[in-house]
Amino acid sequence: MFKSFRSSWLGSARDPLRAALGRLERAVMDTVWAGGDFAVKDVQAALGRPVAYTTVMTTLDRLFKKGLVRRRREGRAFVYTAALERHEIEASMTAGLLDGVLANGPGAARPFLSNLVDVVGDSHDELLDELERLVRDKRETIRREREAKRDRPKGEPA
Amino acid sequence: MNLALSSALLGLIWFAITNLTATLLACLLVRATASRQLSAGGLLALRLMPATLSTLFVATLFLPAHILFEPAESEESLGLTLGAVAALAVLLLLRSLFRVASVLRADFELFALMRRVARPHGTAFEVRGLAGVSLAGIVRPRILIGSSALAALTPAELEVAISHEHAHRRSLDNVKRFAICCAPDVLGLLPIARRLERRWEAETECQADAWAVGGDTSRAVALASALVKVARLPRAAAIQPSPSWSNFHVPALLEMRVRRLIDGPSHVPRRHTAWWGAIVLAVAALPAAAWAFDLPYAIHVATETLVTHLP
Numbered sequence: 001m002f003k004s005f006r007s008s009w010l011g012s013a014r015d016p017l018r019a020a021l022g023r024l025e026r027a028v029m030d031t032v033w034a035g036g037d038f039a040v041k042d043v044q045a046a047l048g049r050p051v052a053y054t055t056v057m058t059t060l061d062r063l064f065k066k067g068l069v070r071r072r073r074e075g076r077a078f079v080y081t082a083a084l085e086r087h088e089i090e091a092s093m094t095a096g097l098l099d100g101v102l103a104n105g106p107g108a109a110r111p112f113l114s115n116l117v118d119v120v121g122d123s124h125d126e127l128l129d130e131l132e133r134l135v136r137d138k139r140e141t142i143r144r145e146r147e148a149k150r151d152r153p154k155g156e157p158a
Numbered sequence: 159m160n161l162a163l164s165s166a167l168l169g170l171i172w173f174a175i176t177n178l179t180a181t182l183l184a185c186l187l188v189r190a191t192a193s194r195q196l197s198a199g200g201l202l203a204l205r206l207m208p209a210t211l212s213t214l215f216v217a218t219l220f221l222p223a224h225i226l227f228e229p230a231e232s233e234e235s236l237g238l239t240l241g242a243v244a245a246l247a248v249l250l251l252l253r254s255l256f257r258v259a260s261v262l263r264a265d266f267e268l269f270a271l272m273r274r275v276a277r278p279h280g281t282a283f284e285v286r287g288l289a290g291v292s293l294a295g296i297v298r299p300r301i302l303i304g305s306s307a308l309a310a311l312t313p314a315e316l317e318v319a320i321s322h323e324h325a326h327r328r329s330l331d332n333v334k335r336f337a338i339c340c341a342p343d344v345l346g347l348l349p350i351a352r353r354l355e356r357r358w359e360a361e362t363e364c365q366a367d368a369w370a371v372g373g374d375t376s377r378a379v380a381l382a383s384a385l386v387k388v389a390r391l392p393r394a395a396a397i398q399p400s401p402s403w404s405n406f407h408v409p410a411l412l413e414m415r416v417r418r419l420i421d422g423p424s425h426v427p428r429r430h431t432a433w434w435g436a437i438v439l440a441v442a443a444l445p446a447a448a449w450a451f452d453l454p455y456a457i458h459v460a461t462e463t464l465v466t467h468l469p
Contacts, residue, residue: 049192050189050192050193051192051193052192052193052195052357054357054360054414055353055356055357057413057414058356058410058411058414061410061413062410076417076421127412127413128386128389128390131382131385131386131412131413131416131417132383132386134382134416134417134420135379135382135383135386135416135420138379138382138420139379139383142375142376142379
């Protein structure tokens, strides 16, 4: 019992992902790392504990913005895959990159931070572009439906 | 120890004990309902349950019972354990008071600033330096529109965005935000409260979206478009919203809201006034029932036992 207690507490404390990701984010990443494509509802089902659909969707969106998962559209929904393997993320984190950069003075941290802001900004813009496209498509659908309704002779069923 | 001092100290102790118990109960309920779609009212009731129950318990049961059954002067003194519990209650109340003062001060400062820079725009106010659209204020909330949002939105988008804020005003959402922010409870110190608040916020925003759209597909698309446009506006604004404000753009909810609106306008949620009336009546009837069953004397005996036996 002590061993499992030690591994669950001390072991997780040494887990570099624990410092960077929340508990649900880690659980979602563990699911995605199992391999394959996952829709939000697949991740929700695989979590093994009750978590609201919107919570899983927000978590996946956050992981996407962090660059940890990729996504593509399938129909109306997004399908997610891991962008990086676990060991790749761990390696980059344990390298203590930020510590090293900051150790060289505040000026040295600027390029790193500006790059980070750019990456986050890019993924944000990507999402907004995607949502804007959805709005445009919907407007087009409504316009076509209205035109079809107007052109239809009176008395003809829809 | 005289009656006034013992009432205050023991009241604090019972406040902390009932607060901790209700927090535990709320945590269990949150976990049990994690996969269920709870209404905004249900989530709010869960979030405010510890503060409400503990205040109600102390005000309607403990204090009257203590004043009724405790002699004016007694030789009792509090041990270290009860002292620590009372200190916890003091910390909770101080934190709450500090938050009340901070939110009120922020609101007054913003309204003072607004009086200088705001221009009436229909039922709303145009404010230079504000990002997006917000419902500001607790007692007399006003709809504020940033100049950049006013320039970016079409008249149809602006109208539906203002309707969204009207829905928040009708639901007294800023008062609810204020209550959540300032509730004196242990639950507020736990991460589970943040999750509960995010769920409540998501439900509240979707409800306001549904009210604004009113089941009309074109209005739903206009609202989705307004959300995306406001999300594109620069965030570094001169005026930062206060925690009690309802903001049109909530970054974490953007995708979910836009997709919901695009998938089809949801039905306008029904107001559960009758349910709320029944809940308020039930909560008000609880102390009366407790007095009818002589529970206050049992609470007084329990208080005596705690004071006598705890170190």
